[in-house]
Amino acid sequence: MISKTSPGARRSTVQKTFFRKYLLPGLTALLPTVLTGFVLYKLWEYAHNAIGSKVVEALRKEFLLEQTPAWLTVAGDAAGLALIIFIALAIGFALTSFLGTKLFRAAESSLLRMPLISTIYKPIKQITDFLLSEKSQQFRNVVAIEYPRKGVYSIGFVTNAGFKDLVTPDGRRMIGVFIPSSPTPFTGYIVFVPESEVIPLSIPIEDSLRFVISGGVICPSSQLPEAVPTKLTPPETDGEG
DSSP: OOOOOOHHHHHHHHHHHHIIIIIHHHHHHHHHHHHHHHHHHHHHHHHIIIIIHHHHHHHHHHTTOSSOOHHHHHHHHHHHHHHHHHHHHHHHHHHTSHHHHHHHHHHHHHHHTSHHHHHHHHHHHHHHHHHHSSTGGGOOOEEEEEOSSTTOEEEEEEEEOOOTTOBOTTOOBEEEEEEEOSSOTTSEEEEEEEGGGOEEOOOOHHHHHHHHHTTTOSOOGGGOOSSOOOOOOOOOOSSOO
């Protein structure tokens, strides 16, 4: 007996095909550019509202201008953006000093004790620390180790050469490996693994972080398999179900 597909089922299939073949790839290509432009626009808008507009208004009153020229508005916004960058650089230089570090830690400790502010500040702090500081650059090599059990491998980063007192019973050295969580790689686990059981991977740190953040979807191009694996099939069972 030949089954007929209903118009509703055909329409649903066409919609799914249209979404997967055209809309989803388009959004994937467009969203990073749009989000980058949005962040830059918001930064420029903040520079205009916080500094640029006030500078332009002061200059207009100083020189008794009836109308504000367009070039003066752009120059004021650019000056505001430059001032924000300068302030960030000045704070960065200040934090490298002993006194600046002490003051920053005291202020941060006060923020973390405030109930509402701490719940917002702490996760943002963790993300910015991981992405903008040198923490991600402290990873030495990308490796694979058997974790959390034998036969299952996880991506990790070598963080240190281990402890001198921490060796295997047969005298092998153990090294420290950070196992990041997905999709938030700034959290994870530190494990010590025998150096001989660590599998080095020829993957840049940045590519491996993208792999973790994407939940394994964005695979490094250098690690793409030559042949597409076949679909997994359920194991055969004896007898009739």
